[in-house]
Amino acid sequence: QVQLQESGPGLVKPSETLSLTCTVSGGSISSHFWSWIRQPPGKGLEWIGYIFYSGGTTYNPSLKSRVTISVDMSKSQFSLKLSSVTAADTAVYYCARVTGGYSYGYWGQGTLVTVSS
Amino acid sequence: QSALTQPPSASGSPGQSVTISCTGTSSDIGGYNYVSWYQQHPGKAPKLLIYEVTRRSSGVPDRFSGSKSGNTASLTVSGLQTEDEADYYCNSYAGNNTPCVFGGGTKLTVL
Numbered sequence: 001q002v003q004l005q006e007s008g009p010g011l012v013k014p015s016e017t018l019s020l021t022c023t024v025s026g027g028s029i030s031s032h033f034w035s036w037i038r039q040p041p042g043k044g045l046e047w048i049g050y051i052f053y054s055g056g057t058t059y060n061p062s063l064k065s066r067v068t069i070s071v072d073m074s075k076s077q078f079s080l081k082l083s084s085v086t087a088a089d090t091a092v093y094y095c096a097r098v099t100g101g102y103s104y105g106y107w108g109q110g111t112l113v114t115v116s117s
Numbered sequence: 118q119s120a121l122t123q124p125p126s127a128s129g130s131p132g133q134s135v136t137i138s139c140t141g142t143s144s145d146i147g148g149y150n151y152v153s154w155y156q157q158h159p160g161k162a163p164k165l166l167i168y169e170v171t172r173r174s175s176g177v178p179d180r181f182s183g184s185k186s187g188n189t190a191s192l193t194v195s196g197l198q199t200e201d202e203a204d205y206y207c208n209s210y211a212g213n214n215t216p217c218v219f220g221g222g223t224k225l226t227v228l
Binding site: 035044045046047050058060061094099100101102103104105107108109110 | 150151153155162163164165168169172174206208210213214215216217218219220221222
């Protein structure tokens with residue numbers, strides 16, 4: 001069974017860069033799209049972007065200028081960097097795998113990142 | 118503001134059926150048969166229920182069904198159970214530049 005686990009700092013200062021890693025186990029990182037999705041406290045889901053295992057990326061246009069998603073196949077990991085963060089970037093960040101029909105069939109448990117000085 | 122529009126709340130009694138709508142445009146829901154639905158209990162990650170408009174994810178009871186007409190997709194939960202009380206989100210593919218758009222979510226209350 002495919003499992004995903006997010007890791008990274010739970011607190012980031014305003015204007016700094018948020019960095020998270022998702023470790024994939026129980027399956028290959030090859031031949032799939034891998035995504036980051038976030039959820040501000042008490043609000044809905046927002047798609048951040050995804051990366052194909054070979055490295056091609058697509059980002060949410062509203063975040064594109066600040067987002068970088070990368071993949072490390074040797075470690076079965078993919079990562080998120082979000083620059084120049086503000087309080088509005090405070091959210092639970094989920095990593096997920098794209099499955100049939102552009103759906104998201106596998107999710108990590110999520111990690112809360114708070115932006116505060 | 119979410120790209121897809123869902124009612125903020127819905128409710129029903131145990132055993133009843135409830136339908137949650139998700140309205141988009143011809144650029145997302147209306148343009149592709151790539152609508153998915155997710156169930157999220159408090160403090161938990163979303164769980165895939167339906168993909169490609171009507172297909173149930175593995176292990177999802179057949180009480181959950183999906184449909185689409187024009188630019189509006191719907192999720193129907195039949196035979197409501199107390200454990201169905203959760204937030205539900207729709208999602209659609211919207212083309213190469215914006216492959217994923219979510220609805221704002223619907224809180225389902227089982228009375």
